[in-house]
Amino acid sequence: VDLSRQFAPQRVVFLEEEWGDWLVSQKQVDAASYHYIEARQNQKAIDAALSARQWSNVVDIAESFPPEESKPYFIKVASHYESIRNLEQAEKLFIKGGALQEAVEMYTRVNRWEDAHRIALHMSAEDVNVLYISQAKRLENEGKFKEA
Numbered sequence: 001v002d003l004s005r006q007f008a009p010q011r012v013v014f015l016e017e018e019w020g021d022w023l024v025s026q027k028q029v030d031a032a033s034y035h036y037i038e039a040r041q042n043q044k045a046i047d048a049a050l051s052a053r054q055w056s057n058v059v060d061i062a063e064s065f066p067p068e069e070s071k072p073y074f075i076k077v078a079s080h081y082e083s084i085r086n087l088e089q090a091e092k093l094f095i096k097g098g099a100l101q102e103a104v105e106m107y108t109r110v111n112r113w114e115d116a117h118r119i120a121l122h123m124s125a126e127d128v129n130v131l132y133i134s135q136a137k138r139l140e141n142e143g144k145f146k147e148a
Contacts, residue, residue, distance in 0.1 A: 013039050024048060033057055046073060055080055059093065071097040082106050091119070101131055108135050111147070 020035035030052035036045035042061055049057040055077050062073035074097030081090035087106065094103035100123050107116035120128050139147045 017041050017044070020044060020048065030054065033061070037061070050076070053080075071099075073097075075099050075102065078102070087112070087115075091115070095119070101127065104131060105135070 016035045017039035020032040020039060020041070023029065023032035023035065029048045033045045033048040033052065033054060036042070036048055042064055046058055046061040046065075049061060050073075058073055058077050062070040062077075065073070074093045078090045078093035078097060078099070079102075081087070081093065087110070090106060091103050094100070094106065100119055103119045104116045104123070107113070107119070120131065123131070139145075
């Protein structure tokens with residue numbers, strides 16, 4: 001790739017993609033995402049970053065996508081952050097992904113009712129009613145009558 005930069009710059013993008021493909025074939029997906037970015041192959045880059053669990057890279061790459069295409073990636077990374085209990089980062093990404101309901105549900109699962117309510121204020125009244133009723137039913141089924 002370095003030689004190509006000096007002697008055949010028009011081939012650099014092609015070689016970067018090929019190098020990324022080779023790295024993936026060698027199970028070195030963590031290194032592949034960088035080469036895909038250099039090759040302007042954002043879909044391959046984000047797939048490699050997801051496979052390598054490079055969560056911040058996934059977010060960085062997703063931000064270069066059109067909003068509707070990036071939302072599923074934000075939600076996927078948010079779910080990861082929720083699983084490791086980084087709820088504030090998960091909240092930011094759920095919201096960025098347009099998944100307010102998931103953010104509210106995340107906070108209700110850990111009994112952070114004020115945070116859940118703060119986010120719910122940005123939802124439509126109908127969505128909030130449906131959400132709270134389903135949450136109340138779930139809590140009731142779990143025997144948590146006070147919370148319900």
